[in-house]
Amino acid sequence: ATVTRAARPSARTAATSALRTSKLTSPASSTRLFSSSPRWDKQKLVILGSGWGGYEVLRKVDKKRYDVTVISPNSYFAFTPLLASASVGTIDYNSALEPVRRFHDITYYQAWADKVDFARKQLVCMPATGSSTRKRINASISDATDSSVQPTASFPGYKPFEISYDKLVIAVGCYSATFGIPGVSANGYFLKDIRDSNKIRSRILECFELASQPTVTDVERRNLLSFAIVGGGPTGVEFAGELHDLTTTELAKAYPKLSLLVNITIYDVAPGILGSFDKSLAEYATAKFVREGIQIKGSRHVTAVHEGYLEIKEEGKVPFGLLVWNTGLAPNPLIQSIKDLQKDEKTQSLKISDTFNPVTNEGKELKDVFVIGDASALKEKLPATAQVASQEAHWLSKILNADARGQDPPGGFTFHNRGTMAYLGDWSAILDRSQVKEGPKGELTGRTAWLAWRSAYWLQALSFRNRVSLAYHWFATWLGGRRLSRF
Ligand code: FAD
Structure with missing residues (x-):
């Protein structure tokens, strides 16, 4: 029904569309897109980002009442807690993704929002398609320098464009922090998106193939099979556990001699790992x-990263075959580019009210703009987690829906901590519910925690298809092992 409506717009809709598209400044604007024709009676809601915050708003917002446009360089939502599993092939990468184009009654542009003009309610966007994208995506997940990367080809669809909004949701997340340490982006791998998982998996297998070559010396072999993880937070720890699973099962069978040389090391500036968990769980x-x-x-300071080796203040040169870098978050360049809104001093995220409105430098709330997830900072300091982003998105959808339906707003947001978990490998995990206010409190370790970990993520999968796919891949891995083909 939606397709029919979009294909045969009413005269009024077409008039509105012509009015709106005439505002676009790029040459691309001369081609009117039927899918972007806004309805007269609907407000135009633009969502930036398709991660935990943006995708949840997209799912929950009343699309009969809003003309929704999503702008994101990723045409999918990535279920980040499963990225470590995907990076060693425990699950197929598709099981961790949900396509944005699953929603047929919205407009989607695979693009970056580069600038926001809050006074004119307009955005400047840059297409995120083709070769320029690849360059830019690589930049995006490494150093926050991507705004300098411009499309090079004069292909149709490469040109920047402007888009207007009535209401704007900013859910662009953060980038990986490198703390200005030279060589990290060029020589290390981040684990932030499914592309990273694929690259990491490929590099692990490449290290084993390189180490199998007849020309490689014993020292080189050992170095290639040294896997360095910088950052002992939950992501680094889960990756170490998953990597250990892979190297002690399928890779040990496929490369019996090489597997004896494997060395996995976690480096952190803190004395130990999992600082955000209860002490007893971190010790476990x-x-x-x-x-x-x-x-x-612990207590290691990486000062530079070179091709094949780290420089560590306390140890000197440390060779590696693969380096996975997970040391926290850096602000998104879009957020960095915003100068007229207040920011949290520590995280540089945008300060927001409990109805998610950002605050201007003059102390006024911007009523039609909402910021959620890692890009936002509530007064009550909340961790940058999927749990927070999705709860904020859920609440924001209620606010938006109530507004569109002329109902009373649901009030301010309160975060409900549901606990934290980390997989440790070998069917073992930790679950920390010591800080939760509702439900059973306490801590779990080992197989029981692992069961809770898997059940929680299986239940949280956002589609029936992915639940089936996850169950199938977990079962197939248990029964037949992970696949070792490399492309
Ligand atoms: P994101 O989910 O990062 O989404 C940002 C979106 O914005 C992306 O789609 C991106 O492409 C898009 N974007 C970026 N720039 C622009 C732009 N200029 N214009 C338009 N779109 C843009 N949290 C937990 O609670 N539990 C876990 O177990 C957990 N595990 C994790 C494991 C890994 C490997 C990682 C990386 C994170 C994990 N997290 C976990 C943290 C969690 O994923 C983040 O806190 C969450 O993704 C934040 O949601 P968000 O919507 O703010 O940002």
Whole structure:
């Protein structure tokens, strides 16, 4: 029904569309897109980002009452807690993704929002398609320098364009922090998106193939099979656990001699790992890793990263075959470019009210703009997690829907902590519910926590298809192991 309506717009809709598209400044604007024709009676809601915040708003917002446009360089939502599993092939990468184009009654542009003009309610966007995108995406997940990367080809669809909004949701997340340490982006791998998972998986297998070459010396072989993880937070720890699973099962069978040379090490500036978890759980994880031969080197300061080796203040040159860098978050360049709104001093995220409105430098709330997820900072300091982003998005959808339906607003947002989890490998996990206010409190470790971890993520999968796919891949991995083909 939606397609029919879009294909045969009413005279009034067409008139509105012509009015709106005439505002676009790029040459592309001369081609009117039927899918972007806004309805007369609907407000235009533009959502920036298709991650935990943006995608949840897209799911929950009343699309009969809003003319929704999503702008995101990713044409999918990535279920980030499963990225570590995807990076070793425990699950197929598609099981962790949901396509934005699943929604047929919205407009989607695969593009970056580069500038926001809050006074004119307009955005400047840059297409995120083709070769320029690849360059830019690489920049985006590494150093926050991507706005300098401009499309080079004069292909149709490469040109920047402007788009207007009535209401704007900014859910662009953060980038990976490198703290200005030279060589990280060029020589290390981040684990922030599904593209990273694929690159990491490919590099792990490449290291084993390189180490199998007849020309490689014993020292080179050892170096290639040294896997360095910088950052001992939950992501680094989960990746170490998943990598250990892979190297001690399928890779140990496929490369029996090489697997004896594998060395997995976690480096962190803090004395230990999992600082955000309860101390006893962090100790449990540490003891388990030490037993399994995963080295934990705390109080280490990486000063530079080169091709094939790290420079560590306390150790000198440390060779590696693969380096995975996970040391926290840096602000998104779009957020950096915004000068007229207040920012949190520490995170540089946009300060927001409990109805998610950002605050101008003069102290006024911007009523038609909403910021959620990692890009936002509430007064009550909340962690940058999927849990927070999706709860904020859920609440924001209620606010938007109530507004469109002329109902009373649902009031301010309160975060409900549901606990934190981390997979440690070998069917073991930790679950920290010591800080939760509702439901059973306490901590779990080992197989029971692993069961809770898997069940929670299975239940949280956003489509029936992905639930089936996840169950299938977990079962197939258990039964037949992970696949080792490299493309
Ligand atoms: P994101 O989910 O990062 O989404 C940002 C979106 O904006 C993306 O679609 C991006 O492409 C898009 N975007 C970026 N720039 C622009 C632009 N200029 N214009 C338009 N779109 C743009 N949290 C948990 O609670 N539990 C976990 O187990 C957990 N595990 C994690 C594991 C990994 C490997 C990672 C990386 C994170 C994990 N997190 C976890 C943290 C969680 O994923 C983030 O806190 C969450 O993704 C934040 O949601 P967001 O919507 O703010 O940003």
